[in-house]
Amino acid sequence: MNLSRIDALVLAQEGLTRVTRACIEQMQLQKLNALLAREKQRGGFYRDLPDHLQSLSSLSALPFTLDEDLAQNAPGLLLCSQAEVQRVISDATSGTTGTAKRVFYTETDLENTVRLYMAGLGELVFPGSVTMICFPFSGPFGLGELIAEAIRRLGARPLKAGPFLSYEEYAELIARERPDTFVGMPVQLLGMLRFVGRGSLERALISGDACPDSVTEGCETILGTELFPHYGSREMGMAGAICCQAHAGMHLRENHIIAEIVDPTGKPLPAGEWGELVITTIGMEAMPLIRYRTGDCTRILPEPCPCGSEVLRLDRIERQSDGICMSALDEVLFADKSIVDCRAELEGEKLTVTALAAGVPAEKVILSRLRTLYPELSVSFSARPALPSDRTLYPGKRALTGKES
Numbered sequence: 001m002n003l004s005r006i007d008a009l010v011l012a013q014e015g016l017t018r019v020t021r022a023c024i025e026q027m028q029l030q031k032l033n034a035l036l037a038r039e040k041q042r043g044g045f046y047r048d049l050p051d052h053l054q055s056l057s058s059l060s061a062l063p064f065t066l067d068e069d070l071a072q073n074a075p076g077l078l079l080c081s082q083a084e085v086q087r088v089i090s091d092a093t094s095g096t097t098g099t100a101k102r103v104f105y106t107e108t109d110l111e112n113t114v115r116l117y118m119a120g121l122g123e124l125v126f127p128g129s130v131t132m133i134c135f136p137f138s139g140p141f142g143l144g145e146l147i148a149e150a151i152r153r154l155g156a157r158p159l160k161a162g163p164f165l166s167y168e169e170y171a172e173l174i175a176r177e178r179p180d181t182f183v184g185m186p187v188q189l190l191g192m193l194r195f196v197g198r199g200s201l202e203r204a205l206i207s208g209d210a211c212p213d214s215v216t217e218g219c220e221t222i223l224g225t226e227l228f229p230h231y232g233s234r235e236m237g238m239a240g241a242i243c244c245q246a247h248a249g250m251h252l253r254e255n256h257i258i259a260e261i262v263d264p265t266g267k268p269l270p271a272g273e274w275g276e277l278v279i280t281t282i283g284m285e286a287m288p289l290i291r292y293r294t295g296d297c298t299r300i301l302p303e304p305c306p307c308g309s310e311v312l313r314l315d316r317i318e319r320q321s322d323g324i325c326m327s328a329l330d331e332v333l334f335a336d337k338s339i340v341d342c343r344a345e346l347e348g349e350k351l352t353v354t355a356l357a358a359g360v361p362a363e364k365v366i367l368s369r370l371r372t373l374y375p376e377l378s379v380s381f382s383a384r385p386a387l388p389s390d391r392t393l394y395p396g397k398r399a400l401t402g403k404e405s
Contacts, residue, residue, distance in 0.1 A: 004244050004309040005119040006251040013115070014255050021310050024254050029056050031282040032258065035290070038079060045069065045076035046290055059280065060260065060268045065292040070101040070235070078104055080286050086110055087141040089234045103234045104286040110141050112283060113239045116253050117150035120230050120242030124203040125181055127155030132174070132201070134161050134184030135208065136395075143238055147183060156181075163188060163395040167195045168388035174199040186211035186219065186227075187330065188392045191340040193222040195358045195386050205230055205243075209397050210318050210327035214335040231317050235292055236281055241314050246306040249313030256283025259312060260291070261300055271302040277314070295319065319397075324374065326398045329353070332369045336361045340386045343393040345401040351377045356386035356393070 003011075007019040016023055033053060039046035049062055070077065078085075087105040105113075125131050131151050137144035137160055148158035159179050161170065170192050173179075182189055182204040189204055204223060207230040219227055231241040231250050236257055241250035252259055258280040261269045269275045277294045281287075297318040305313055318327055324346060333342045338359035345352045351374055355361065367381045 004251070004305075004307045004311075005122055006242060006244065006253070006311050007309050009115060009119045009253070010255045010311065013112075019310060024311065025056055027255060028258050028282060029053070031255075032056070032059065032280065035282050035288055039288075039290075042079055044079070045073045049290065056258070059258065059291065062291050064266065064278065065289050067101055067293075067295075070103065070289075070292075074102045074104075074287075077287050077289070079288060080104075080106055085286055089238075105141070105237065106285040108285050109237050110146065112253075112256060113237045114146050114150050114153070116239040116242065117147055118153055120228070120239075121147075121150055121183070121205065122154055123243065123245055124205060124228055125151055125154050125156045129156045129181060130159055130177055130179040131156055131181040131183055132159045132161050132177075132179035134163050134182065134188055137162055146238065164391060166389050166391050167192065167386065171196040171199070171388070174201065181205070183207075185209050186215050187334070187341065187394070187398060190215050190218045190334060191356070191386075191392060193219060194337070195340045195356075198222050198224075204228065207232060210330075211316065212327045212331035212334065214331050214333075218334055218337065229316070231314060233294060233296075235289055235294065236279055237284060240279075244305065244307045244309065248305055248307075249301045249315055251305070251309060251311045251313050253283070254311055257281055259300065259314070261298070262293075269299075271300040274299045274315075277317075324351070324400050326400055328373065329370070329400075330398065332373060333366065336366055339383070341390075341393045343401070346377075349377055351379045353379070353381045355381070355383040356390055357383045358386050 010019050014027060036049060037051045039049060040051040084106045085104045086107045087110060088102055090100045090102045133144055133147050135144045135147060151158040159177050161173055178200040180200055180202045182201050185208045186206040189206060203225050205228040211229060216227055226247045228243040229250060230243060232239040240257060241252045243250050260278040261275040262278050263269055263275050274297060277296045277298050279292050279294060281289050299315045301313045301315055329344055333339050338357045338361045340356040340358050342353055342355040361383050363381060363383060370379045370381060
């Protein structure tokens with residue numbers, strides 16, 4: 001059996017001879033204790049934690065790190081000098097109030113991200129091929145640039161499309177450059193496939209947002225191939241878990257991340273049970289986090305991966321929500337094969353959903369399903385024909401206007 005790409009990466013980075021559960025857990029405990037010792041010596045945000053744990057299971061006794069901790073304690077969380085910082089990502093926007101959350105990266109942190117991208121992209125990007133990148137390009141060491149670097153190292157050509165083109169512009173780009181691979185967000189891919197058509201595209205890696213079953217099925221039906229879902233967040237270095245050829249979950253980069261799943265009270269859950277993902281980033285140089293609550297819902301798959309790797313796998317990712325979940329709404333909308341994109345707004349008890357369509361959607365069926373999904377709300381739905389000049393309604397994560405999804 002061929003060595004999985006995630007195993008090959010861990011072997012190369014850690015100097016191991018085998019990637020077994022015992023080896024992984026021993027390595028994680030060593031790295032965790034090294035991190036705790038650094039934190040104690042640094043005297044920063046985590047100075048009150050113990051400098052050594054006897055077992056990985058003892059990690060669950062430590063306190064959680066929350067978003068507000070990142071926003072309010074950036075200097076205390078930074079474990080390197082400012083001179084070593086290569087990239088800072090902030091969630092500050094024109095609508096941000098209070099202190100924005102910032103995450104820092106060293107050159108090594110960014111190199112580790114590129115190498116994980118290479119392991120994941122290597123499953124579907126081949127030498128001489130052309131890969132269309134529809135994530136943002138925000139300057140040196142940004143997400144799009146790091147993906148492009150990984151593609152170049154694989155001997156392929158990155159096509160820097162970005163997320164902001166119109167459907168007409170995407171169609172022209174595909175016809176002119178003939179990309180065979182897409183990298184971007186799931187609904188953006190489905191909308192493009194339904195309105196523009198598959199063209200030269202044969203394979204796709206999707207990440208950056210939840211991907212409901214109706215979106216997965218819609219994309220795979222048109223492409224004729226299975227999607228490669230990836231998972232990452234800025235707190236884990238923009239890259240966390242990759243899909244192998246088995247298409248049976250996403251392998252976590254366990255040499256850099258310890259994952260836990262917890263229930264709403266914070267109690268750890270066993271493999272196979274759904275809950276919130278909590279991460280400890282033992283491989284980050286600039287800003288390692290200990291027991292950071294991601295707000296993302298998933299589970300650790302308990303059965304062995306068909307690819308043979310013993311590296312843990314995450315199931316699909318959903319954003320936690322105590323109200324309307326955007327992915328649940330998308331599940332209903334994109335089950336209609338004419339829907340290209342949609343947007344939802346909530347004002348008080350009124351939910352308004354508008355859509356772009358390529359064809360004639362079953363509006364009454366969609367409205368009935370939405371009302372069944374949200375019986376406590378006054379729901380309205382409307383659709384108009386998508387135009388070549390239209391752009392994706394959510395260039396970033398899909399969210400309910402006025403309420404976090």
